[in-house]
Amino acid sequence: EVQLVESGGGLVQPGGSLRLSCVASGFIFRVSDMHWVRQAPGKGLEFVAGISSEGKSTSYATSVKGRFTVSRDNSKNTVFLQMGSLKTEDTATYYCTRWRGVLAGIDYWGQGTLVTVSS
Amino acid sequence: QSVLTQPPSVSGTPGQRVTISCSGSGSNIGTHSVNWYQQLPGSAPKLLIFNNWQRSSGVPDRFSGSKSGTSASLAISGLQSEDEADYYCAAYDDSLKGVLFGGGTKLTAL
Numbered sequence: 001e002v003q004l005v006e007s008g009g010g011l012v013q014p015g016g017s018l019r020l021s022c023v024a025s026g027f028i029f030r031v032s033d034m035h036w037v038r039q040a041p042g043k044g045l046e047f048v049a050g051i052s053s054e055g056k057s058t059s060y061a062t063s064v065k066g067r068f069t070v071s072r073d074n075s076k077n078t079v080f081l082q083m084g085s086l087k088t089e090d091t092a093t094y095y096c097t098r099w100r101g102v103l104a105g106i107d108y109w110g111q112g113t114l115v116t117v118s119s
Numbered sequence: 120q121s122v123l124t125q126p127p128s129v130s131g132t133p134g135q136r137v138t139i140s141c142s143g144s145g146s147n148i149g150t151h152s153v154n155w156y157q158q159l160p161g162s163a164p165k166l167l168i169f170n171n172w173q174r175s176s177g178v179p180d181r182f183s184g185s186k187s188g189t190s191a192s193l194a195i196s197g198l199q200s201e202d203e204a205d206y207y208c209a210a211y212d213d214s215l216k217g218v219l220f221g222g223g224t225k226l227t228a229l
Contacts, residue, residue, distance in 0.1 A: 035217070035218065037218075037220075044122065044207065044220060044221070044222045044223040045156075045164065045207055045209075045220040045223070046220065047215065047217040047218045047219065047220070049217075050216075050217050050218075059215075059216040059217050060217075061215070061217065062215075095163060095164075099218070100169075102151045102152060102211040103152050103169070103170045104152075104154075104169045104170060105152065105154035105166075105169055105209055105210075105211070105218060106154065106156075106166070106209070106218060107166050107169065107175070108166075109163040109164055109165070110163065111163055112163055
């Protein structure tokens with residue numbers, strides 16, 4: 001069974017930093033591309049960042065470029081999202097997802113971790 | 120384009136057929152496959168349809184997807200109360216270099 005378990009969310013002040021983690025199981029992590037997707041309260045889904053299977057290629061939404069960094073440790077089946085210079089508009093549930101390419105898209109989602117940016 | 124265009128809400132009576140549209144452009148739907156996701160209240164999204172029309176494992180055949188040009192649609196036949204949820208379309212976008220989502224459609228079974 002595929003499982004994606006996020007952690008690291010919480011309350012942080014504007015301008016602060018936070019690191020999210022996602023531990024994967026039930027599939028061969030090292031050959032899988034991974035994406036982070038977020039959902040602000042009561043709003044729709046938004047792509048945040050993506051990373052290729054070996055970590056050599058990354059992509060970011062314009063809204064987070066230069067502030068967020070996605071990385072992975074294939075020896076620990078874990079993908080990370082380092083978030084910095086946080087803004088109130090970054091408040092959202094952050095989902096870790098498996099990206100299966102342009103045909104299959106995102107097929108599995110974690111349960112999400114809530115990040116609240118507030119003073 | 121920041122999001123794919125979906126109607127904010129649709130509704131239908133039990134047993135009825137409803138459709139949800141999704142409009143994009145040449146850099147996303149016009150070039151790449153469309154996926155559809157169902158999000159029940161308080162839950163993570165779940166894959167319903169991938170590659171425009173293929174149903175994910177365990178998804179009833181009441182759900183079907185189609186694509187033409189830069190638009191796609193999700194059809195739900197024999198509407199059931201348990202189908203009440205938010206539905207999102209998604210497609211890879213060449214400009215974003217990531218997946219682009221629709222704004223979401225809230226389905227209500229009257």
